Amino acid sequence: ELKVEQNPLFLSMQEGKNYTIYCNYSTTSDRLYWYRQDPGKSLESLFVLLSNGAVKQEGRLMASLDTKARLSTLHITAAVHDLSATYFCAVDRPSTSGTYKYIFGTGTRLKVLA
Amino acid sequence: DTGVSQDPRHKITKRGQNVTFRCDPISEHNRLYWYRQTLGQGPEFLTYFQNEAQLEKSRLLSDRFSAERPKGSFSTLEIQRTEQGDSAMYLCASSLGAYGDGYTFGSGTRLTVV
Numbered sequence: 001e002l003k004v005e006q007n008p009l010f011l012s013m014q015e016g017k018n019y020t021i022y023c024n025y026s027t028t029s030d031r032l033y034w035y036r037q038d039p040g041k042s043l044e045s046l047f048v049l050l051s052n053g054a055v056k057q058e059g060r061l062m063a064s065l066d067t068k069a070r071l072s073t074l075h076i077t078a079a080v081h082d083l084s085a086t087y088f089c090a091v092d093r094p095s096t097s098g099t100y101k102y103i104f105g106t107g108t109r110l111k112v113l114a
Numbered sequence: 115d116t117g118v119s120q121d122p123r124h125k126i127t128k129r130g131q132n133v134t135f136r137c138d139p140i141s142e143h144n145r146l147y148w149y150r151q152t153l154g155q156g157p158e159f160l161t162y163f164q165n166e167a168q169l170e171k172s173r174l175l176s177d178r179f180s181a182e183r184p185k186g187s188f189s190t191l192e193i194q195r196t197e198q199g200d201s202a203m204y205l206c207a208s209s210l211g212a213y214g215d216g217y218t219f220g221s222g223t224r225l226t227v228v
Binding site for chain 1: 155169219
């Protein structure tokens with residue numbers, strides 16, 4: 001059974017600091033997705049990583065994928081308060097119905113302190 | 115197109131009542147998914163439609179749950195005889211392909227069973 005684990009689960013950091021969130025998954029997959037969720041809201045797509053070595057950056061966030069290590073990272077540079085949210089990674093798994101369903105990680109709740 | 119729409123945004127119901135949620139996907143997306151997210155957890159797959167056909171159901175979808183997608187457009191998720199354990203955010207997502215750019219999630223319906 002595919003398991004997706006994130007760490008840390010909770011992260012409190014000062015504005016201006018850097019930090020990395022890790023996403024490990026237990027079986028082979030070439031694709032990984034990062035989402036952001038604000039309290040009481042739905043999921044906002046951040047990054048789609050489709051191959052080994054993929055790296056994508058948007059503003060202060062950068063995501064990478066190492067399919068051999070089954071590891072993705074989400075790096076935060078010079079954090080600002082607006083980045084406070086819960087971040088989920090998800091791995092897709094083929095299903096017998098001919099589609100792919102997502103297995104989500106446990107989420108990392110990030111709080112950026114002024 | 116304004117994305118994936120879900121209605122209602124919030125629903126409070128008494129235990130034992132039936133509830134129905136609606137999802138309107140992006141018009142050109144033929145694939146539609148329902149996920150459930152309980153507090154502090156990542157979303158979990160419930161069911162998948164390709165056009166009007168329901169091709170996969172999770173074991174999480176008990177007999178009290180039924181989903182439809184008539185004519186391959188909007189979808190409804192009905193929960194009969196609600197229980198307190200049904201309290202969660204119900205997320206709908208749609209996609210054009212099996213993977214690639216990933217899903218587009220709706221805003222979700224938050225169900226509270228009292």
